[in-house]
Amino acid sequence: MTDSVEAQDSSYAAARLRLLTQEAQSGPPRRAALAALTDQWLAALATSAAEATGTGGFALLAVGGYGRGELSPRSDLDLVLLHDNEKSVAALADRLWYPVWDLGLALDHSVRTPAEALKAAAEDLKVQLGLLDARHLAGDPALTSALRGSVLADWRNQAPKRLPALHEMCQERAERQGELSYLLEPDLKEARGGLRDATALRAVAASWLADAPREGLDAARTTLLDTRDALHLATGRATDRLALQEQDQVADALGLLDADALLRQVYEAARRIAYASDVTWREVGRVLRSRQQRPRRRGLLGLGRTSPAGHAPERVPLADGVVEQEGEAVLALAAKPDRDPLLPLRAAAAAAQAGLPLSLHAVRRLAAAAPQLPVPWPAEAREQLVTLLGAGEATVQVWEALEAEGLITRLLPDWDRVRCRPQRNAVHRFTVDRHLVETAVRASELTRRVGRPDLLLTAALLHDIGKGWPGDHSEAGEVIARDVATRIGFNPADATTLALLVRHHLLLIDTATRRDLDDPETVRSVAETVRDTSTLELLAALTEADALATGPAAWSTWRASLLADLVDRVAGALDSGALPRAADRDPTAEEERLAIEAARTGGPVLALHAQAEPEPEGDAQEEALGVELILAVPDRPGLVALAAGVLALHRLTVRAADLRSFDPIGEGPIGLLTWRVSAEYGALPEAARLRADLARAFDGGLDIEARLAEREAAYPRRRGITPPPPRVTVAPGGTSQTATVLEVRAHDAPGLLHRIGLALAGTAVTIRSARISTLGANAVDAFYVVGKDGSPLPSARAAEVARQVEKALR
The missing domain is CATH 1.10.3210 (Hypothetical protein af1432)
Known part of the structure; x- marks a missing residue:
């Protein structure tokens, strides 16, 4: 019997060596062949050992990576010897483990009864994860089948408790090991986006609570496994760290040009797994929150935020065609991505500014349906890109979502050459x-x-x-x-x-x-x-x-x-x-006509015009977005605050504006405000309604502050980012001979210009003219102000006004 076992071991060792040195067979076929060869050898060992020891009620199980059939050249053999209180199991185990050790193979083993295995799984999440992939090798199949059924049932029943623990484990590991897709010497298994995360996604799917986006996931996992195989053969060691000195050899073994090509391929795979993980864990969170928020109904699994009565999830508008739902930015029901080439950038910018992830479904719809942007891009498209870039840390997750579905390289083709490109610089x-x-x-x-x-x-x-x-x-x-x-x-x-x-x-x-x-x-x-x-x-x-x-x-x-x-x-x-001066140009014929009418009637007069794209040689800060609104009204204190407040009530975003005052017929100054505005979302308001609200505001019949507060209470604006604080400065001397120039730089938000106008009115200065620009999500405004005597402010007074306005905006 001993000679027979030794012959089996020698035969296995020789066959294993031949398999690992065959260059023609690699990747998944070699891993499958190695697992099958090892299965056959261990089954024969178990049969011989059982006959020699007289052991009956046992089963030999492959678990973990071996259970999944993912045997790399130097992988551990993860084995469980399951027995039904057999006294001879120790002798059986000796006859199984020692041949493995004698061949120099790494072994991770345990000997347990079914009850002990279930208890260990209940106490140790890693044990439970390994048993989820249990596969029968030898002995009584009924023991294996019963344990697998119990482990899966327990995993699904305990999912509300176990999945958060698994997520926490993944996060802690990522903090220790870093992100695989950015490391020069990545750990293919432990780093974020590595093989451990791929295994965690399998466990989530086994819970039946959620599933990972499958497209590209198996290919990414295969890439990492193939790389690990080549690494094991290159080093002769069981290592998962792709060290610099081995990268050229591993690249050559995989048929790649060089180490940079290897890292780019590894990084691509890691990003796919990391992105799938982010999407999956968000879905798990939504499902678990839903279960906590309302009773479960037979045959119905609730997802996301709902009303107490169990109505459809709340949808809060973020931008035109984009809403927030269940903690994600999604496309509005009325959105038409196949007709709106600007929607991908608008959705991305809205999501980032709100600090929300862009939903997988939304990104895939946009990637599949949105038409190409014309070249050169429309001004709004560029503004949305700048808004996305200006969202701070929230930009990263949205950008990664766009990259995962190929939208970034569609928008910026030159991006493909730097995507996943390593930097061999320790800094x-x-x-x-x-x-x-x-x-x-x-x-x-x-x-x-x-x-x-x-x-x-x-x-x-x-x-x-x-x-x-x-x-x-x-x-x-x-x-x-x-x-x-x-x-x-x-x-x-x-x-x-x-x-x-x-x-x-x-x-x-x-x-x-x-x-x-x-x-x-x-x-x-x-x-x-x-x-x-x-x-x-x-x-x-x-x-x-x-x-x-x-x-x-x-x-x-x-x-x-x-x-x-x-x-x-x-x-x-x-x-x-010098800062650009708003009063340099003369009024147009239309502006003068409106100002004369306002002087004669005493009421607000306005005109709305659609704006064409600017000429290529035009000033970038003069480019128009949306429509041009010209407003003429008798000048008065607080004019800017009142007019801007009405525009905010109508959900109009001010992209640019020229504000100045002149006397067209010698009967008093007329404030002339030329706005370039766009609708925050939805259609533009009717001119008649806008004119009526302006008239009410100037007559004191419209409480703008109360109306804005009511709207904010009804539709609180989620602010997921923390923008830099506002900054108000006095322009250096010489910028203007007739006024003091205050420059306001702040994060754009509904009602911002209204608040600036109120703050300036509170300092008792007069706005002679102004230049308003919104660049992405940043407001860059210049106000030309004078004192009560119509002269520029003294230095100390100007500095104090700037401090008061900045304090009001903070």
């Missing part, structure tokens, strides 16, 4: 594409420092786009950035600025840390490159955002101080850039 924490998104996240915190937050956020997204091409990435990126800027609808001047920012995004930090700042030539050279103070402030903010997104080693107090010193010196060498 960088992320792949190139995630670094670009992370830089935009960091830049969103710095938007109050710049006059063009849209250019800052776009430059952040594009600054390393050239890393997908050979040669100097800054030089390649300059060309790509100009092309992308033109594609998404920036005018030539802005495209040139973006190209400059990308080409020189390392200029300031390299100069500050490597050059003598006391040398006038150093400052002169930088000043000649950046051209003006507006570009300088953009480049300084981009430099800081880039460093913060790179990693802790790339930014420090010392580096920040050197950068600030250089920026101050260069700013001193440049001419001060």
Whole structure:
């Protein structure tokens, strides 16, 4: 008998070696063949051992990875010897385990009765997960079948308790091991998006509570398993960490070009698994919350937020065609993605600004149905992209959802070259594409420092786009950035600025840390490159955002101080850039006609006009979105606050505005407000209703504050992000000879301009003119104000007004 067992062991060892050294057979076929070969060997061992020891009531089970048939060359054999209180089971176990050890194979084993196995599963989640994949190898099949049935039944019954524990386990592991898709030496099993997470998704599916999005998931799992197989053969060890020194050999074994190609393939797989995990755990959360919120009904599983009476889940509008439902941004019932090319960006921006994930169903509908955007993009499309980029941390999960379904590369084809591209630099924490998104996240915190937050956020997204091409990435990126800027609808001047920012995004930090700042030539050279103070402030903010997104080693107090010193010196060498002045142009014929009518009638007069797209050479801040609304009304204190409040009540978003006052017929000043507005969602209001509400507001018959409060109470706006605080500053002297210029930079929100108008009215200053711009989700407004005597404010008074307005906005 001993000779027979030894012959079986030798035969198995030889066959195993042949299987592992056959280059023609790899991947799933080899894993399946190795599992089948091992099954046959262990079954023969168990039969011989049972006959030798006289053991009857037992079963040998493969569990865990071996139970799933996922035997990599150096994988452990996960085995359970199940017995029905057999006294001879110890002798049987010895005859099973020792041959395995003698062949040098790793073994994870246990010997239990069915009751002991169920008890261990109840006490240890990892044991229960392993038993979910139990597979019969030898002995009494009835023992295996009974245990499997009990384990599955317990798992499904305990799902409300066990699944949150499993989710917590996955999160803790991710915190320890990091994200597989960004690590230069990733752990293929333990890191987020690795094989452990794929196994967790199988367990969720087995609970019958939820299931993962299946498309691409099996292929991603196979990629990681194939990589682990090649790693085991390359190292001769049971390791899951893809170390740098093994990557070239593993890539060669898998038929890939080089280690970078290997990492990109691994990263793609990890992202698919990580995204599927995010979607699945959200679904689990919704199901469990639903069970807690209302009684279960036979044959009905409730999902999401409902009214106490069990009505349909609440749907709260977020944007045109987009609503919030059950903690996700979803498409409205009336949305028509096949007719609305702007809907993907609008949905993404609305989701990110609300701090919500974009639902899987919505993303897939958009990917399948939404038509291509025209080139160049409409102004609204660009605004929505900037709004998405400016949402801070909430941008990441929405961007990942769009990437998972191919929408990012459809919108920005150049993105494909940097997607999942590794950075072989220890300073960088992320792949190139995630670094670009992370830089935009960091830049969103710095938007109050710049006059063009849209250019800052776009430059952040594009600054390393050239890393997908050979040669100097800054030089390649300059060309790509100009092309992308033109594609998404920036005018030539802005495209040139973006190209400059990308080409020189390392200029300031390299100069500050490597050059003598006391040398006038150093400052002169930088000043000649950046051209003006507006570009300088953009480049300084981009430099800081880039460093913060790179990693802790790339930014420090010392580096920040050197950068600030250089920026101050260069700013001193440049001419001060004046803010645009709203009163430079004369009224149009229509504006003058409306002003004359308002002067004669004493009431508000308005006109609404649809706006065409701007000419390519136009000023970006003059581009129109939605419609133009011209309002003429006798000037009075608080005019801006009243008019803006009425627009907010009608859910009109102010994209840009010129506000000024003049006397058309010598009978008193007329306030002329030229607005560019768009509907927050739904249709534009009727002109007659808008005019009536304006008249009531100016007559004191409309309580704007109360109406806005009522609307907010009825439809509370979810704010999932924490934008940078508002900033109100006094423009430097020389910006205007006739007024003090206050610049307000804040996060756009319904009623913002109304609140600014109230705050200014509360300081007893007069708004002579104003320039209003909304760039993405950022408001950049300039107010030309004077005192009671009609003169610019003294410095101390101007600073105090700025402080009061900023305090009111906070």
